[in-house]
Amino acid sequence: MSTMNLETAKPKVELRSQNSSEIVVNNVSKVYGGGPFAKEVIKDCSFTIESNKLTVMIGPSGCGKSTLIQLIAGFETPTSGEITMNGKPITGPGKDRLVLFQESALFPWMTTYDNIMYGPRARGETGKEVTELADFLLTKVGLEAFRDKYPAQLSGGMQRRAELARAMINKPEIMILDEPFRGLDNMSKELMWEYYANLYEEDRNTNFFITTDIDEAIFLADRLIIMTNLPTQARHVIEIDIPRPRKIEDIFANQRANDIKKEVMTLLHEEAMKSFSGGSKAAADFLEAYSKRAE
Amino acid sequence: MNNASLQASEMTGMALTMYRISTWFKSPKPYLMLFGVGFLLTIWYLFVEVWQLPRFEDMPGLTEVVTEYFSPDPIYGLSVYTPEYYQHIGISLRRIAYAFFLATVLGVPLGLFLGWSKKFHEFIFPLFEVLRPIPILAWVPLAIIMFSGSETPVIFLTFLASFFATTLNTMLGVQSIDESYTRAARCLGANGWQTFRHVIVPGAMPYIFTGLQISIGVAWFSLVAGEMVSGQFGLGYVINTAYTMVTYPTIVIGMITLGVTGFITSTMVRMAGDFMMQWRVRELALGDN
Incomplete structure (x- = not known):
């Protein structure tokens, strides 16, 4: 269903954002609470989300990745350090950095179409250009038949696609996706990977993708940033040079992919061990999953 | 998702209400309800008028x-x-x-x-x-x-x-x-x-x-x-x-x-x-x- 819809591109609508943008996270720390309750979630964290690349960040669950997103999205401010976008510090949320959160945030009280049109309408853009773009995107994400349905009437995969469309209509300079395919069953997950990779390959905007799934990370990423356990830091960056378009088989059959996977697993395992000895429940889960995969 | 629920999800406002009423009549619910009401009335009748139980006789x-x-x-x-x-x-x-x-x-x-x-x-x-x-x-x-x-x-x-x-x-x-x-x-x-x-x-x-x-x-x-x-x-x-x-x-x-x-x-x-x-x-x- 997903790949089929990509062929049906109507009059070429420009989805590529005007400028290429990059985000620099420079020596950022985030501490929650104060006094004896202070908890340092991120410590001296530095990395760059390079422009026109798909950067994937992977780390043990509960390692503060979501906090980083809050900071980059501008919902919270770092305790120290600085996050800049194209050289300017980030001061608050903005439509140049759109976030797709873990849980579906489609408004249940709006139809698919109204959800997609929400951003433009909120900004008072309701011209022909925008409505055409909305129709184009509806077709592109394969939901033209579900235009007037409410989110509860869509499957999990459809909801995620509707959400992608709702973000893309705003032509964000940077798309931030926080474990967007979590909770989908394996079949729809793999379909969504291919689907999302296709979307990315079409316009090559700057994308920042957070995950805990190694296969997902390797399949999607241009650059892979591996995070440490709490307090979070960027530990290692791997350039994933597997040629695009990639196939799902690549992540099992491709020798380069397997080498990367081994490297990532070793690093993540070390981090998971640290948090395991720190008594983290999430890390224990990860370890269990990891040992199953390794067999 | 079965057929009935799919149908229900397509309907709006009045049509949905009518659909609900008609399925309601086909279900045992209304008859159970009538039975419940009838039961209460019978008890009332028996207690007060037929048996004239103590505490009920003045009711x-x-x-x-x-x-x-x-x-x-x-x-x-x-x-x-x-x-x-x-x-x-x-x-x-x-x-x-x-x-x-x-x-x-x-x-x-x-x-x-x-x-x-x-x-x-x-x-x-x-x-x-x-x-x-x-x-x-x-x-x-x-x-x-x-x-x-x-x-x-x-x-x-x-x-x-x-x-x-x-x-x-x-x-x-x-x-x-x-x-x-x-x-x-x-x-x-x-x-x-x-x-x-x-x-x-x-x-x-x-x-x-x-x-x-x-x-x-x-x-x-x-x-x-x-x-x-x-x-x-x-x-x-x-x-x-x-x-x-x-x-x-x-x-x-x-x-x-x-x-x-x-x-x-x-x-x-x-x-x-x-x-x-x-x-x-x-x-x-x-x-x-």
């Missing part, structure tokens, strides 16, 4: 009440044929309408702001929580002192309980809204007021209507309390007067009428809710079958 019997209720020339002056009967219903309904309307118009916005603004919440909520547990009957003397005539105190008392129910539920509704929706709206460029209108209000709607359901219920509750104490007409007045005049069948007529009108008004509120929340109806319709 008005089923046949006595039914004869009185449907008599063109009732012994105690109140039946479905007397205009007074409808006058009492009308006056009670009018008081309910005023009180419910006021409670909704004041309670929903207050609840929305209580849930929306932390400062406002800290300022108002403690006061609200102190006033809320005060029983309606305790308000009666103040209501009579504060308002002149017999009409306004009753409406005020009826309003009070509804108001608290509506406000509290609306506030809970706002607090129940997942933060991801407000974040998404802000991310997509909505300002504070737009977020309020497009996310907070519709997001709280299911709770608001739960609140209105409770509100209409407690409105009848406190209406009768108010009418019994101060009031010249209305169903509560009917029951109270019948008690002092020792015309027992009229008490039961008043009670049955209260039950039926109360049931009808809360059904109306529920239907209004379904009408305004098509998205919710569909969500539930999908989960149902």
Whole structure:
């Protein structure tokens, strides 16, 4: 269903954002609470989300990745350090950095179409250009038949696609996706990977993708940033040079992919061990999953 | 997803209601309900009139009440044929309408702001929580002192309980809204007021209507309390007067009428809710079958 819809591109609508943008996270720390309750979630964290690349960040669950997103999205401010976008510090949320959160945030009280049109309408853009773009995107994400349905009437995969469309209509300079395919069953997950990779390959905007799934990370990423356990830091960056378009088989059959996977697993395992000895429940889960995969 | 639920999810408003009514009649539910009512009436009849059990012997019997209720020339002056009967219903309904309307118009916005603004919440909520547990009957003397005539105190008392129910539920509704929706709206460029209108209000709607359901219920509750104490007409007045005049069948007529009108008004509120929340109806319709 997903790949089929990509062929049906109507009059070429420009989805590529005007400028290429990059985000620099420079020596950022985030501490929650104060006094004896202070908890340092991120410590001296530095990395760059390079422009026109798909950067994937992977780390043990509960390692503060979501906090980083809050900071980059501008919902919270770092305790120290600085996050800049194209050289300017980030001061608050903005439509140049759109976030797709873990849980579906489609408004249940709006139809698919109204959800997609929400951003433009909120900004008072309701011209022909925008409505055409909305129709184009509806077709592109394969939901033209579900235009007037409410989110509860869509499957999990459809909801995620509707959400992608709702973000893309705003032509964000940077798309931030926080474990967007979590909770989908394996079949729809793999379909969504291919689907999302296709979307990315079409316009090559700057994308920042957070995950805990190694296969997902390797399949999607241009650059892979591996995070440490709490307090979070960027530990290692791997350039994933597997040629695009990639196939799902690549992540099992491709020798380069397997080498990367081994490297990532070793690093993540070390981090998971640290948090395991720190008594983290999430890390224990990860370890269990990891040992199953390794067999 | 089976066929029936798919059908239900395609329908809107009236068609959906009709569909629901027709499936209801095909289900065993209405017949069980009739059986339940019949069972109660039989027990009543047997206890009071046939066996004349102790404690039941002075109660008005089923046949006595039914004869009185449907008599063109009732012994105690109140039946479905007397205009007074409808006058009492009308006056009670009018008081309910005023009180419910006021409670909704004041309670929903207050609840929305209580849930929306932390400062406002800290300022108002403690006061609200102190006033809320005060029983309606305790308000009666103040209501009579504060308002002149017999009409306004009753409406005020009826309003009070509804108001608290509506406000509290609306506030809970706002607090129940997942933060991801407000974040998404802000991310997509909505300002504070737009977020309020497009996310907070519709997001709280299911709770608001739960609140209105409770509100209409407690409105009848406190209406009768108010009418019994101060009031010249209305169903509560009917029951109270019948008690002092020792015309027992009229008490039961008043009670049955209260039950039926109360049931009808809360059904109306529920239907209004379904009408305004098509998205919710569909969500539930999908989960149902």
